[in-house]
Amino acid sequence: MTDTPKEWIFDGGPAWRPEKALDALDALGVEARVPAFLTSLQATCAPADPLWFGQRLGALFVLFNPTRAVEPDAFRLWNDEATRLLSDLPHDIVAHAIDEAIRRCPHGFMPSVGEIRRIADPLVTERAEQIDRLGKMEVALLDPVATEQRMHRRRDQEAHLRAMAGLANQEGK
Numbered sequence: 001m002t003d004t005p006k007e008w009i010f011d012g013g014p015a016w017r018p019e020k021a022l023d024a025l026d027a028l029g030v031e032a033r034v035p036a037f038l039t040s041l042q043a044t045c046a047p048a049d050p051l052w053f054g055q056r057l058g059a060l061f062v063l064f065n066p067t068r069a070v071e072p073d074a075f076r077l078w079n080d081e082a083t084r085l086l087s088d089l090p091h092d093i094v095a096h097a098i099d100e101a102i103r104r105c106p107h108g109f110m111p112s113v114g115e116i117r118r119i120a121d122p123l124v125t126e127r128a129e130q131i132d133r134l135g136k137m138e139v140a141l142l143d144p145v146a147t148e149q150r151m152h153r154r155r156d157q158e159a160h161l162r163a164m165a166g167l168a169n170q171e172g173k
Contacts, residue, residue, distance in 0.1 A: 016133065018140040019150060025137075026154065034141055038134040045127065048091035053083040056098065063102075064110035085113045086120075093123045 025031040048056075057079050061070070086094055097120035101111035104119075140146050 018133070018136045019146070021133065021137055022140060022150065023154070031141070034134060034137045038131065038138055041127065041131050041134060044092060045090050045131075047087055047089060048094050050083060050087065052091070053087065054079060056095070057082050060098065060102070060110060082113055086116060089120050089124060090127070093120050093127070096120075097123070 022031055022034075025034065058075075061075060061078070089097070094116070097116045098111070100119045101115045105111050105115070140150075
């Protein structure tokens with residue numbers, strides 16, 4: 001869905017801090033790309049095109065009703081209502097949720113809007129948290145005091161690692 005590395009967005013604990021995430025990015029050499037990651041992720045939040053919904057939901061309807069004659073007004077009403085209830089979702093998330101709902105469909109009938117939303121809604125929540133955390137990381141990068149403290153902390157850490165490596169080399173001789 002996105003190539004944003006989860007390990008520095010979700011570090012496994014409730015005490016997430018932008019500085020810890022920025023340190024992880026620095027170790028990967030991509031700290032300067034936070035604004036680009038944020039912009040890219042924000043761009044993925046655009047809802048799906050209504051024309052796409054008409055085509056995708058129409059294909060879904062035909063897939064699950066291949067031999068039944070369908071009243072055109074009933075199809076239009078179903079299509080419009082399903083589109084209305086799903087149209088707030090980002091395109092990539094709703095496309096994935098529809099596909100996944102079809103795969104999971106135990107009853108052999110067309111998945112409901114509720115089944116699609118149960119898959120999509122947690123992904124939307126996760127994306128919102130990713131955007132929020134990337135925003136906090138960007139703010140930390142733009143804060144001159146935090147940036148100075150970060151650089152000082154990293155220099156101290158590098159000096160400590162060099163000193164520890166020197167001790168390890170002396171013990172190995």
